[in-house]
Each structure stands twice: as C-alpha cells, then as structure tokens.
Amino acid sequence: MAQPATPFLRIDLVRLRANVRAMADLSTSSRVALRPHVKTHKTIEIGRLQMSSGAVGITVATIGEAETFAGHGFDDIFIAYPLWLHRPAARRLEDLASSARVAIGVDSVEGVAQASRLLGTSDIEVMVEVDSGQHRSGVRPEDAGAVADTARRAGLTVRGAFTFPGHSYAPGAGRASAAAQESAALAAAATSLRAVGIEPRVLSGGSTPSIADTDLDVVTEIRPGVYCLGDAQQWELGVMKPAQIALTCRATVVSHAGGRVVLDAGSKVLGADRAPYSTGHGRLLEHPDARIVMLAEHHAVVEMGDEAPPALGSKVDVVPNHVCAAVNLVDTLYADEAGALRAWPVAARGRNS
C-alpha cells in the first residue's frame, strides 16, 4: 500500500517479533507464565503473535477490551482491574465466560459482594489485587485473605492474587526496589490467602521496567505490556535500547519559522503523557540529541541539539513517551516489513468500559 499521510504510527515488524520472542524466552527459561497486557497495542494481530509465541492468555483492563479479543478467538482473558459491577456489566461478563476462561480483579469486600450478587455463573474466577507500593488500587497484602474469604463464601472461585508495581516507572534504583516490593507483596498475599485456607494458584505481577528484577521464584505469572513496542519512557529509563523500539510516529517537518523545527505530530497522535523523568514530549529515533520542547495538538517543536535541522517537508520518526496512549489515539497501525506496509486495525481502541 501507499505511504499514508503523516502523522501515522508505524511498526517495525522485525523489532516487534524480536521483542515478543525475547519476553517469551524469558518466561520459558524462568518457568513463569506470560500473560501480556494487550492494552498497549489493542490489536488482534499483535495479540496473536504473543499467543503463538507461548503466552498462556492475555491481560486486559476493561470488559470492552475483553469483548474485542474474545470476538477474535482469544479464550483466556484476565481483566486486571477492580471492576465495580452493575447489572449490564455482569451480563457482559457472563457472555464472555461462555466463550473464554475469564478472571476479574477485586480489591474490596464490597466489590466481591456486588459481584457475587450479580453474577449468575461461577465460571468467572477472581484475583485479589494487592498494593505493592504504587498506592493506586489494591488492598494491603495482609488483607488479601479477608477479600478472598468473602469471595469464596459467596460462591466465587479465587484464583490467586495480583499486583502492578507501577512505581517501577522511576529512574535509578527505583525499578529494583519496586520489583522487590512486588515480590514481597505477592508473598505476603499468598500467606494471607493460605491463612484462610485458600491456596493461590497464581501470583501475578510484572511490568516492563520491573521484570528484569522480579523474583521469579515468588511470581508465577507476568503481565508486561509495553515490552512488545517500546517507547521513550522505556528508552529514558534504560529498560529498552533505541534499536529495540518497534513503534514510531512518522511525521513531516512543516515549519522552520523562527529557526524552529516544527513537526505535524502533536498530542493528538503522540499523547500528552510526560513523566517526571521524561526529558521532553517524545524523542526522535534517529536523532538522540533532539528534544521535543513544546507539544500542541498538531505541533511538536523540536530542538535539534548540535545537528542541522531536517529540511522542510522531510520526514522524521518520533518515539512517543507512552506507547499505550499513542496507540489509543489512532484507528490503524501500519506494520512495515522491508518497506511493505500492512494496515492493522486498533480493534479495541477507545474500549474504556
């Protein structure tokens, strides 16, 4: 197919496959199950690549994402989110469970009670979310048993516990300490479950930055997402090298006004995420000294460092800060293999509920 108009998101298929393979190999050699989080790519073709490389199933964040993937034959889905169910959501989960093995997150006695009241099937398992230090959702590890016990008494099957060590998104020693807290939290959750007579079958953790430090003797399942595509956050954290980054936004230089370099890729295709450790609003893959110093909806203003500015009308490849946000802004990803492009629909784009 012809090159699409810029800005568009392009995937380097060789790099994508290498990233998927490397994580699959790590999980095999470490004897942990790999259940990649598909919220990163929301794309059936990439999910299939992950499954064919040995993933045990997929992780999603919403019922809508689960429905999209189940509709394409994915049959083992964990919704890693403390859902608060209402009647329509419970019906949707039951429909999902008719074609897939489904587990959902819970992080409160009240949420468990609500789920057990509304769910007409016991086929849906629950995973207790514990907080390993990010302080987002998740109960304290020592409280996991109380939530699990409520679930069991209400007739629900408890699969185990999970956590997201999101504070691994930190420079320096932050990754290793988050990974240590992750393992400690899951070990404590297991102790808490066993204290109420529930043997956890799964202790699930794992984010892309923390996996290298994860104690794979405690954790039985990992749920990385970003690893398959990479982004500027992983680059700047030192988790992935530029040569591993598989997704970029191809952009055109549209202005040199005032001596600036202005690209047609703005926050409506790159996303506005900017972590405290980020050095700008995204990076240029082939120009490591360049920084995006201003981002508007359709403009990126770039400082080139010591390099000459690229010519008006020329193309550059921008690495978004946070790939999950960028992918969720477009309807199509363009997979490039030796210059030939294939259009992959972002099938679960916008499925927020």
Added chain:
Amino acid sequence: MAQPATPFLRIDLVRLRANVRAMADLSTSSRVALRPHVKTHKTIEIGRLQMSSGAVGITVATIGEAETFAGHGFDDIFIAYPLWLHRPAARRLEDLASSARVAIGVDSVEGVAQASRLLGTSDIEVMVEVDSGQHRSGVRPEDAGAVADTARRAGLTVRGAFTFPGHSYAPGAGRASAAAQESAALAAAATSLRAVGIEPRVLSGGSTPSIADTDLDVVTEIRPGVYCLGDAQQWELGVMKPAQIALTCRATVVSHAGGRVVLDAGSKVLGADRAPYSTGHGRLLEHPDARIVMLAEHHAVVEMGDEAPPALGSKVDVVPNHVCAAVNLVDTLYADEAGALRAWPVAARGRNS
C-alpha cells in the same frame, strides 16, 4: 436511551447552548466574525449549533477534519495550520474546494512555493501565520509581507493573516499580555502586507482565554474552540466558572483501598494533559476541593479535601483538564437534556491528517 457504562463523556445541552450563544453575542456586539475552531468537539451537531448562532464558518486543524465537516454540508472552512503539501494532500484540498470555500495557513516561502506547484486551482486562499509570542509556528509579523508576496506572485490569493496567542494559557496577567501581543502582531502583519500592496481582508486571532482582552478594533475574526464546552484549564485560569462547564466525564468509584478514592476514568478518557498551572489531573465538578493526584490509563486517584469520600459504586462527574484531548479519545458524546441522552458521534475523531 439507557445510561452508558462509565466512563463516558456527557454534555449538558443547556450549558453548551448558553456558551455558544454568549460567544456569538460577543462577536455580534464587537462586529468581529466568529469562526469557531471545531477541533475542540469534532462533532457535527455542535458545529451546526455554532453556525446557526451566527458563525461565519469553521476553523479546523487538518485536511481530514475539513473533509469530515464538508461532508456534512459545512461550506466555509479555514485550515489554520501551516500545511506542507504533497500531491495526495493537494488533490484532497481541490476536492474540498469543489464544495466549500477553503483557506489554508502558510508560514514559509518554501511552503507557499510547494502549494502553488501542486494546487491546480486558485480557489483556495491562503492566510499567512504570524507568531505573536507563543513561538510555535508562524513567521515574524514583519515577514508576513514576504510570504504573502510570494504567494501572490505564484497565483495564490492572500486573504490575510492569522495568529494563535497560545501563551494566553497562563495564570494571572499572562492572558492580557498575550492578547496585547496578538493585536500588535496582527497589526504589524497588516502593515507588512500593505507594504507589498496586499490589503488584508481578514486578521484572525482569538483563543478562549484571550478573547476578553483581545483588541477587537484590530482583529476582524476570532477562532475560539474550548469556550463551547469548557474544561479544568479554563476553570483554573479563571476564564470560565464551574457552572459554565458543559462537558464532564461520568465515572464510577471502583476502589476505596488504602482509604483512597479511585475512579474508573483514567488518561484514556480524560487525556494526560497537565499544564504547569494545573492543580491536578482534572477536577470534580461537584467537589471543588477535590484533586486528582494520580492518573493512570484507567484509574484516577482522588484526594477529597475535607469532604467524605463518595461511596463505592457511586458516580461522580470529572472535568478533564483539556477538553479537546478528552473528546478525541471517544467515539461518542452523550448530550443530556433534562436527563434524556442523545448519542452524538465524534465524527472527526482521530482525523490527524
């Protein structure tokens, strides 16, 4: 229709109409043309409301947005962006010009040369972009004449000059000084155009925060976008009152873990925009002391101030920091009139090129 699952974006129709009316009244009483920027809402129904209230036409950021609106009968469209044309883009502009009056932005002699080479019609007018102090795109006002003269010699018709005083998004006296720079830049651009014998028919400015301070004796056209819906940025800048905010994200309290209040609205529906002056990642419309202190893709962690936390499973209305970003994340807006919901497609969502 039934209430959609949370999170979803809801529009208060009474407020929307009042906002549209107030800006139309300002433009009438000030005798400036109103050409609202529809990138904010990307929605045909809101564009029609603006046109029926007296807008002279619409402003868009991309050819794709122009195509979407032209396809629904909008026939006077200004693409306020320094397009760098290539052959397919030129063909699309010519198609647009067959059904609508079209103007495009230019901010370089090279861009003008490229446009004149590729465009087979002289029906498309150009507007020279000048920089009024934001330092994004746009030539220096005194250089507007050189760009315009190149355009005229190449057979293009110059309509006038435009600027975006984006640095009006600043607290305190920043708005008024940005507005003063806007007027000065457009006056200087007019002088520069007249020096090469071109009388500008339009001097176009105007952002929602700056309009109250704009010199409407210089500016002949305003292009505000956000005013129709409002957002937390306008609230925190003091440009709009909470009672004027017409778009909110309805969200559910899904977790109380660790004493926190966690909502199911994250960056994938609110957007990750956070200006330096923002006090958090969004506001709660009915809880002005509350702050969103952490935002993940599907989680907002809220500190409630002195208020009691809303119950698990209850609903709250979140005001996104930047409404243009939030709208561009969803396929549908839900317009609420006295509790009855209508689904409005975000017709130009994702039209980045």
